[in-house]
Amino acid sequence: MADQLLSSNADTVTGAVEVSDSPADCGKPDAANQDPFYGNAKDYWAGIPATVDGMLGGFSHISSTDVAGSTKFLRRFVSGAGAKTSKNRALDCGAGIGRVTKMLLLPLFKCVDMVELTQSLLDEAPKYLGEDNAKRVERFICSGLQDFSPEPNRYDVIWSQWVLGHLTDEDLVEFFKRCKVGLTPNGLICVKENIAPTDEAEFDEKDSSWCRGRGALAQIFEAAGLKIVREEKQKHFPKSIYEVRIFALQ
Numbered sequence: 001m002a003d004q005l006l007s008s009n010a011d012t013v014t015g016a017v018e019v020s021d022s023p024a025d026c027g028k029p030d031a032a033n034q035d036p037f038y039g040n041a042k043d044y045w046a047g048i049p050a051t052v053d054g055m056l057g058g059f060s061h062i063s064s065t066d067v068a069g070s071t072k073f074l075r076r077f078v079s080g081a082g083a084k085t086s087k088n089r090a091l092d093c094g095a096g097i098g099r100v101t102k103m104l105l106l107p108l109f110k111c112v113d114m115v116e117l118t119q120s121l122l123d124e125a126p127k128y129l130g131e132d133n134a135k136r137v138e139r140f141i142c143s144g145l146q147d148f149s150p151e152p153n154r155y156d157v158i159w160s161q162w163v164l165g166h167l168t169d170e171d172l173v174e175f176f177k178r179c180k181v182g183l184t185p186n187g188l189i190c191v192k193e194n195i196a197p198t199d200e201a202e203f204d205e206k207d208s209s210w211c212r213g214r215g216a217l218a219q220i221f222e223a224a225g226l227k228i229v230r231e232e233k234q235k236h237f238p239k240s241i242y243e244v245r246i247f248a249l250q
């Protein structure tokens with residue numbers, strides 16, 4: 001994702017901490033994770049500084065614009081007269097140190113769970129979030145999304161941002177199907193990702209991720225039985241980076 005941004009035109013404090021038996025290795029030692037596609041991504045992220053700049057590939061200056069766009073997008077579903085989705089609990093997927101959890105989800109929801117592949121990033125999260133915020137993160141889950149199944153009926157919103165390019169198409173369809181099970185009634189899956197300029201997916205060798213075109217993403221949503229209920233292009237990002245879109249799915 002680091003290069004994707006640049007290229008183209010670019011026991012926690014309160015709750016139970018769920019961590020792997022081996023803190024250095026959150027992925028399961030199964031066949032999928034011996035696949036170089038997943039292994040290379042894992043190695044890449046294990047070497048990235050646990051900072052906002054690390055999370056955004058050197059683009060920390062776009063974080064506030066990103067969060068403002070996401071907040072405006074999500075608010076209409078969870079607050080105000082027409083809101084249908086409850087504000088109890090959200091899940092942050094590919095959460096890193098918790099930038100999205102801290103800036104977007106905790107201000108809107110009572111509590112948040114974080115799921116993240118890289119133990120060193122998750123370890124930094126309580127410090128980055130701050131003591132009061134960290135108390136409202138119920139679960140810090142160390143897992144690849146390809147191996148993760150949300151607990152049924154637990155989340156009002158499942159938010160995935162700048163991470164889904166790390167899953168194969170097949171694994172992404174299956175991940176979305178499991179996310180549907182994890183939603184409360186009227187719950188929402190939100191996806192915020194870079195969009196390739198053509199229908200051809202672009203592969204980033206450096207972090208081992210795909211940047212998909214809008215059509216490919218829409219096909220994956222459909223294959224998982226999800227409908228797009230709202231879609232927006234993120235405004236005010238630098239022209240030099242990929243277009244970024246936010247989708248709300250049910």
Ligand SMILES: C[S@@+](CC[C@H](N)C(=O)[O-])C[C@H]1O[C@@H](n2cnc3c(N)ncnc32)[C@H](O)[C@@H]1O
Pocket residue numbers: 001002041045055056093094095096097098099100115116117118121143144145146160161162163166167
């Ligand atoms: C570009 S960062 C984005 C972090 C966060 N979503 C944000 O916007 O600040 C990508 C994150 O996805 C994590 N990641 C990479 N592959 C993953 C996978 N298969 N499952 C879960 N997390 C993954 C990385 O460790 C990293 O924290």
